Amino acid sequence: MTENIEWKILWCLFDEVIKYEVIAKVSEKYFTQSITQEIFTYCRENIIENNIINKDSILVKFNNSTEIKENLIPVDTTIYKTYIDKFVEEYCHNRIHSFGEKILAERVNSDNIYTEIGSLVKDISRDDDFQTIYMSDVVDKIVKSVTEGEEYFDGIATYIQSLDEKLNGLKPGNYIIIAGRPSMGKTALASHIALKNALKGIPTLFFSLEMNHSQLLMRMFASELKIELYKLKRRLLNDAEKIQIKNAQQTFKEMPLIIDESMCDVHQMMAKIQKAKMKYPNLGLILIDYLQLMRGKGGNETEITSNISRGLKSIAKEFNIPIIILSQLNRLCEQRENKRPQLSDLRSSGALEQDADIILFVYRDHYYNYNPKHESLCEINVAKFRDGEVGKILVEYNLKKQYWKYIDHTSKLWEIAKKFLKIE
Secondary structure, X not given: OHHHHHHHHHHHOOOOOOHHHHHHHOOHHHOOOHHHHHHHHHHHHHHHOOOOOOHHHHHHHOOOOHHHHHHOXXXXXXXXXXXXXXXXXXXXXXXXXXXXXXXXXXXOOHHHHHHHHHHHHHHHOOOOOOXXXXXXXXXXXXXXXXXXXXXOOOOEOOOOHHHHXXXXXXXXXXEEEEEEOOOOOHHHHHHHHHHHHHHOOOOEEEEEOOXXXXXXXXXXXXXXXXXXXXXXXXXOOOHHHHHHHHHHHHHHHHOOXXXXXXXXXXXXXXXXXXXXXXXXXXXXXXXXXXXXXXXXXXXXXXXXXXXXXXXHHHHHHHHOOOEEEEEEEOHHHHHOOOOOOOHHHEOOHHHHHHHOOEEEEEEOHHHOOOOHHHOOEEEEEEEXXXXXXOEEEEEEEEOOOOEEEEOOOOOHHHXXXXXXXXXX
């Protein structure tokens, strides 16, 4: 059956109406015979170059092959979709059967099984719709949506009102960098975003390369329950706080959050993501704390960081999931009078700045200029935003209880912020 359908697919390439759709849906890897694979590749290249192809030109190319003369015969091209469906179905069946035999023969390394399963799933997945968009089909719908629709929030929320208003959500496939010097609150911000989304039922994968799961969960308890972190660490809870934590215990157990503590490279991370998607097919968010602790290949730090960054951006696009990665800054900002970070402060800034869709700088002026009146103020500078405007927002960051909060512009804290940080 397979051999016969392969020749039918090839004949469909001679049809001027459907040939482009055929090459968009069919790949040379689907063919089991070397001769049909070679013919398909030759035809596709000529179609792309707008050259005329037919049986005669194929015979000339392949030295009047008897096999081609006997098998490449006219078929009903009006039912070409039936041919494609059968062709792809057979390919998928053969791939799954082959993979099963490989497992039974114990030729699959247990360390790589999730990578291989992910590769198999990706290989046999395809979109049945021909992805060509005509403006006549979509303009009316989009105009109606934006002029008559209700207020719309698109993407994963950070659950900091002012930041969400600016970003309108972290979009699928976005590659987001949160950067800052030590003790600015990068991990606290990342864990806040992870926690809030997981509590809302969005499956979240957190690669915590710096802290273990216990340290990270302590921060999340403090953030959600508004209990001072040092009391959790030192077991100084009063009876009311103990009851509060026990009441929240089941909620935390049921939230779809995975924490991975292992030091890994991009390829290992991809395998772990594929494994997570087997448990949570609708995995919605990935966070990594932090880039400089990841393993990578290269001759120097710049090359290593560049390779890691490109790999992570590819993962975001391939899995269509927003990835948030934390990054350290170099020490240049410490030498300036104004220590607010700039894009040039990013380590290997060329690669990171180019790859990122969004770059957020976290800065606490209190760290450098002590004043208890603005101890809880934190600036988040949207330094790069591929899909919108850059600019600073001001939030409240409670260091002791690890929570983040929008600052109402009518509040006393906002007036203090304007005075001490010179923000209009």
